[in-house]
Amino acid sequence: MRAMEMHRATLSDVRWHEEADSALQDGQARLALSRFALTANNVTYAVFGDRMAYWNFFPASTPELGRVPVWGFGDVIESRCEGITVGQRVYGFFPVADTLVVEPGKVSARGFTDMSATRQPMSALYNGYETASPTDADTEARICLLRPLFLTGWLIDRWLGDHDFFGARRVVASAASSKTALALASGLAQRSDIEAVGLTSARSRGFVEATGLYNRAVTYGEEASLGDGVPTIYVDFAGSQTHTRAVHTACGEALLRSVAVGGADWAAERTAEAIPGPQPALFFAPAVAAEMVGTMGGAAFATQTAAALQDAIQNSHRWLEVHDLAGLDQAGASWGRLLDNDVGPEVGLVVTLGTRAG
Numbered sequence: 001m002r003a004m005e006m007h008r009a010t011l012s013d014v015r016w017h018e019e020a021d022s023a024l025q026d027g028q029a030r031l032a033l034s035r036f037a038l039t040a041n042n043v044t045y046a047v048f049g050d051r052m053a054y055w056n057f058f059p060a061s062t063p064e065l066g067r068v069p070v071w072g073f074g075d076v077i078e079s080r081c082e083g084i085t086v087g088q089r090v091y092g093f094f095p096v097a098d099t100l101v102v103e104p105g106k107v108s109a110r111g112f113t114d115m116s117a118t119r120q121p122m123s124a125l126y127n128g129y130e131t132a133s134p135t136d137a138d139t140e141a142r143i144c145l146l147r148p149l150f151l152t153g154w155l156i157d158r159w160l161g162d163h164d165f166f167g168a169r170r171v172v173a174s175a176a177s178s179k180t181a182l183a184l185a186s187g188l189a190q191r192s193d194i195e196a197v198g199l200t201s202a203r204s205r206g207f208v209e210a211t212g213l214y215n216r217a218v219t220y221g222e223e224a225s226l227g228d229g230v231p232t233i234y235v236d237f238a239g240s241q242t243h244t245r246a247v248h249t250a251c252g253e254a255l256l257r258s259v260a261v262g263g264a265d266w267a268a269e270r271t272a273e274a275i276p277g278p279q280p281a282l283f284f285a286p287a288v289a290a291e292m293v294g295t296m297g298g299a300a301f302a303t304q305t306a307a308a309l310q311d312a313i314q315n316s317h318r319w320l321e322v323h324d325l326a327g328l329d330q331a332g333a334s335w336g337r338l339l340d341n342d343v344g345p346e347v348g349l350v351v352t353l354g355t356r357a358g
Contacts, residue, residue, distance in 0.1 A: 033072060168233040
């Protein structure tokens, strides 16, 4: 087994850990990672690795190191678990490693849940592996790139809508070119009574405007233009206190709510200094998803999200270029590019590994 690890304090210090595959115990199965995405979402997992226990899913070789989780497809290459067959393809949460040992439970034709002890304290949303239907490589790549990001954006839109946007009539999204922000903007675009404003860098402004999903784009440094008294919700995908403070200051009392989602600006300084207005509240997608499932039922929730994701995948051909990278070493190099903000918003990085026989 070969796995990518990084120093949890610096994130950019990447190294590789190698060890012999352990023998499977009864009730276990071994998955070979086949295809996965690397996005700013994974940077967010690393930034919030301690605070939200993302480092705990796949323990590293030493405590100071971490294995960042990714979403992707894998194949069962060895099984000592009833109902799990060699060759079965699944979609779910993986470390950046060539193999992963799981302890399948709640096994059905639709998939299974990993019951490994290290994963039980965290949200069950991350522990499920869904049996994958056959499809082409491009569609698989877009699923890797969009599915976890789209779901978060879709949940934010639905959550805000369920609360009548807390009385606001404008939503400002930072890191507006990010895939999660675009998912939110896709939902907002269907609402005629809500203005969607994309807050973005000068480099990405043209891309944000070209998507047609926002009513307008505002460049970082121009936040003062938001001080027009319109009741506003700020959704922060960038994780930058500088940008957050600028929006809070500009909106003043018109800012009704501040929602913290991501940490794309991973190197941004984070201090305990108070920010004016409502303090940012963390949006935790698994908790909101669980609440919605409890309200509408699992089947209805799955149907709605699947239909919305399918539309998003089809629409992504207009703005998303899939860049296919071969092998784990490419994952290490691409991780550095993500940290350096060297991946354009129109690019989706997908790593494909060679097939490993069981």
